[in-house]
Amino acid sequence: MTRPLYQVLACTLEAAFNCERTGNEEWFGKHSLRLEVLVKKFMPSGSGFDAGTALKFDNQKTGQLRFTTSFHHMNDQGMYHKWTTHEVVITPNLAHGFDIKVTGANYNEVKAYLVDVFNHALMTEIKNEELTNAV
Numbered sequence: 001m002t003r004p005l006y007q008v009l010a011c012t013l014e015a016a017f018n019c020e021r022t023g024n025e026e027w028f029g030k031h032s033l034r035l036e037v038l039v040k041k042f043m044p045s046g047s048g049f050d051a052g053t054a055l056k057f058d059n060q061k062t063g064q065l066r067f068t069t070s071f072h073h074m075n076d077q078g079m080y081h082k083w084t085t086h087e088v089v090i091t092p093n094l095a096h097g098f099d100i101k102v103t104g105a106n107y108n109e110v111k112a113y114l115v116d117v118f119n120h121a122l123m124t125e126i127k128n129e130e131l132t133n134a135v
Helices: 005-022 026-042 105-123 130-134
Strands: 003-005 052-057 065-074 080-093 097-102 126-128
Touching: 003 005, 003 080, 003 130, 005 026, 005 105, 065 105, 080 105, 097 105, 097 130, 126 130
Parallel strands: none
Antiparallel strands: 003 126, 052 065, 065 080, 080 097
16 A cells, blocks of 8 residues: 555654644654654755755644755856755645645745655655655
């Protein structure tokens, strides 16, 4: 069985929040570690995302996934020369799965690129075996 990454992340995040709310520190830690492993393995890193991507744990009431990332831009000579910092907000959408909003500067039209990259990553099909090996 497979599920898209966004569903796996959302379910695991919800489980972590439930454990935190009920004081189950052991399982909160396990779910938190699984989230970190999944984000590190499947979310943008390298190729401009030189600082990687992190999942924010402050969205328990919104039903959203919130990521922070930075993008390292190149100039016309192919040299890295500027960083932009972004929050990528994933909001559930009953008709289309999810919507993506990118905050931060739109230097070199980077927001459209970030939407494409994050959409691709979040739609990655995750096998159950990958989940059991994630922690």
